[in-house]
Amino acid sequence: MAPVPDERAGQPARERPATASGPGRVLIAVYAIFAVAATSRAAVQIATRFDEAPIPYVLSAFAAVVYLLATFALARTGRAWWQVALVACSVELAGVLVVGTLSVFDRAAFPDAAVWSNYGMGYLFIPLVLPVIGLLWLRRTRPA
Amino acid sequence: MITGYAIAVSACAAGVAIWAFVLVVLNRAPEKPLLMGIGGVEALLAIQVVVSVVMMVGGGRPGSMITFLAYLFGALLVLPLGTVWALAERTRSSTAVLGIACLTVPVLLLRMVEVWGGASA
Numbered sequence: 001m002a003p004v005p006d007e008r009a010g011q012p013a014r015e016r017p018a019t020a021s022g023p024g025r026v027l028i029a030v031y032a033i034f035a036v037a038a039t040s041r042a043a044v045q046i047a048t049r050f051d052e053a054p055i056p057y058v059l060s061a062f063a064a065v066v067y068l069l070a071t072f073a074l075a076r077t078g079r080a081w082w083q084v085a086l087v088a089c090s091v092e093l094a095g096v097l098v099v100g101t102l103s104v105f106d107r108a109a110f111p112d113a114a115v116w117s118n119y120g121m122g123y124l125f126i127p128l129v130l131p132v133i134g135l136l137w138l139r140r141t142r143p144a
Numbered sequence: 145m146i147t148g149y150a151i152a153v154s155a156c157a158a159g160v161a162i163w164a165f166v167l168v169v170l171n172r173a174p175e176k177p178l179l180m181g182i183g184g185v186e187a188l189l190a191i192q193v194v195v196s197v198v199m200m201v202g203g204g205r206p207g208s209m210i211t212f213l214a215y216l217f218g219a220l221l222v223l224p225l226g227t228v229w230a231l232a233e234r235t236r237s238s239t240a241v242l243g244i245a246c247l248t249v250p251v252l253l254l255r256m257v258e259v260w261g262g263a264s265a
Contacts (some may be wrong), residue, residue: 022235023237024237025229025233032229040218
């Protein structure tokens with residue numbers, strides 16, 4: 001099968017690509033995986049053993065909401081959704097940095113690993129890298 | 145849950161993932177043989193569901209039933225959903241999406257083996 005042309009080749013030079021096109025589809029796929037993983041994990045944690053570690057479980061649920069929002073916003077088009085995606089990715093980056101730092105210095109409060117504990121080490125540091133790539137992609141796709 | 149079978153399915157999924165990423169490097173959109181490979185992994189995952197259900201009916205119990213079932217059916221859904229998302233736009237990025245969907249399969253199977261072996265989360 002013939003190689004496909006570059007994704008942006010067919011577009012006018014001034015037009016920015018949509019967040020859900022080309023490499024954006026890969027980014028959204030990874031976000032969707034984390035959204036589903038974080039949501040289901042937080043749901044099980046809170047439903048079955050919330051008393052064991054309330055702080056990380058609430059943070060897990062918060063992370064899940066942020067991932068869901070980022071996935072959905074990146075998959076939509078338009079300036080408003082672009083801005084929602086920007087907020088979601090920024091909150092996500094701040095969250096993984098703050099929670100990561102707290103979990104390193106106060107291990108007692110984080111007995112059970114949440115998605116952002118130790119900067120996402122339990123998830124191969126993907127939670128740390130993902131918002132950075134997301135923000136870079138949003139800069140590339142900024143509405144004119 | 146048979147650990148050897150889970151390892152075999154994981155190896156197949158990882159192989160298809162590597163195949164997809166090679167096609168990404170070659171700048172190819174998803175082609176039929178790759179999609180057939182993904183269909184093959186999906187069939188192996190369906191067999192995994194049947195085997196697990198039979199073992200549970202026979203008295204086998206994972207460390208956490210709800211977690212195990214979530215992984216079991218999550219693993220069954222990830223390739224179809226990933227394929228639908230990938231094929232909405234046929235570029236090399238679609239091929240990368242298929243590769244990433246395949247990469248999640250070994251992760252899910254590893255967690256399933258852990259939960260089947262008694263882990264509660």
